[in-house]
Amino acid sequence: MSVPDAITQAHRAEWARVVAALTRRFGDLDVAEEAAAEAFAAAVEHWPGGGVPPNPGAWLTMTATRKAIDRVRREGKRGDKQREALMVYDDAPPAPGGVIDDERLRLVFTCCHPALAMETRVALTLRMVGGLTVAEIARAFLVRETAMGQRITRAKAKIKAARIPYRVPSAEDLPARVDGVLTVLYLVFNEGYLSSEAGAAVRQDLTAEAIRLTRLLRALLPADGEVAGLLALMLLTDARRAARVSAGGELVTLDEQDRGAWDPALIAEGHHLVRERLASGVPPGRYQVLAAINAVHTSARDVRDTDWSQVVALYDLLTRLDRSPIVVLNRAVAIAELDGPEVGLAEVDRLGGRLDGYHSFHATRAHLLRRLGRSGDARAAYEKAIALAGNTAEIAYLTRRRDQLGR
Known part of the structure; x- marks a missing residue:
């Protein structure tokens, strides 16, 4: 592994640990974040010549701690600031x-x-x-x-x-x-599953950390349906990760994925959690409904076997819990599968300009316009989606679909 790759891997694996350790020790998020950033900058400077240390996390934590000490001393005054500086010598657990x-x-x-x-x-x-x-x-x-x-x-x-x-x-x-x-854990997971980082289609470090923390949260709150629902949603989504990006680095949509590459253990665990929540008899919350939608998708061995009427019914329930335009957009996609692209496009277009800055809105319109044979309009929608998308795999997919339309 090259040194730049090792630094990138260390940042993904160790950033949260370093920031958390410094926050505990210094009680200041600014000190923790800036010292952690300085430690990674020091790694960029020193590792190419001295080599990657055997334990990158320990090296980064020690370096960040020294940087934090230096900052506290620079900013320190007598009294409270001096006492704060003494915290760095406190090795108590x-x-x-x-x-x-x-x-x-x-x-x-x-x-x-x-x-x-x-x-x-x-x-x-x-x-x-x-x-x-x-x-x-x-x-x-x-x-x-x-x-x-x-x-x-x-x-x-x-x-x-x-x-x-x-x-x-x-x-x-x-x-x-x-x-x-x-909400935070879901957004961390989503950033990992469809990364906006340049050159990274998927960030498994973020999806894995989000799942790990959600498991811990479930241990804290075993009776909370939404915690269980979010964990199920993450597991059922992550189960499809291996099939989500092609060998050439292009996004593979759900209808084109190799379902044999899905992780059966994660699907089984996710389905178990969904059934467990259904059996509770408690009205579901947002994450439980999203997990149930994913359970329908992952139950179908072929996309043609998908029960779209059940998916639409679940989205109808979801819109009563969350009337956000993104939920309405996703419901329109399901309606297009059930009732046809013309009906789905009418639902999408009712959103007007509420999602004009969201790439998936334009990508959805492009797909439906394509199905209706409106190639010129579809091309224009693809152009807007490509301009707004941040994920490299998604851009590659949208570009290919646009180019297939010809001129």
Whole structure:
């Protein structure tokens, strides 16, 4: 493995661990993030000449700790600042973080404190835990990079000013915090499954970490249906990962995937969770319905066997829980399969300009227009989708589909 590849791999594997360790030790997200970034910059400088260390995570953590010490000393004043600086010499084990002692899960809960607006919680956690760049997070939220940077900076300042603790909350506090955590974990998973990072079609490090943290959350809240639903949704989606990108680096859509390449163990576990929630008799939430939709898809051995009437019925239920335009768009795709592309396109076009900056809206229109024989309109829609897409595999797929239309 080349040194640049080793640094990239270390960033994906160790970023959250380094940030979490420094947050526990210094109690300051700014110090943790900047020291971690400086440690990776030091790796870029030193590893090509000195070689990749045997334990990259330990090297990065030690280097980041030294960088943090230097920063505290530079900024330090007598009194409180001196006492804060002494924290770096405290080698005592951390205080128990709750039922599960996992530093990254504690960091998620810190970033998802109810004192922060929901979108801010998500953005901050994607940065601090997921290691996504501000640009990647901005694309996920469909906002400008400068605005997202300001939002994250304000969130860190608020956590520091309010002295929000770095811990998994107590049992009575968990219900108020779990919705934000689930939203964050789902977005981390999605960023891994359809990465906006240049040159990376899929980021398995992010999908694996999101699943790991969701499993921990389920151990904390075994009776919470939405936690189980999200875990099932992730498992059923991740089960298709091996079939999602072709050998040539192009996205393979669900209808064209080799279903023999799907992971049967993950599908079985996901189906079990879905059946378990159905048997509970409790009305399902958003993630449980999404998991049920994926269970229908993964139950079909061939795309022609898909029960589209059941998929549409589940989307009808989902729209009563979540009326977001993206859910309406996905429902339109299912309607097109059940009732035909003309009906589906009419549903898509009712969204008007609400999703004009979202590449999947234009990709969906292009696909339906293509099926209706409207090649010129389809080409224009493909062009818009390609301009907005950030995933390399998806761009390759959309480009091929556009070029097949001819001139």
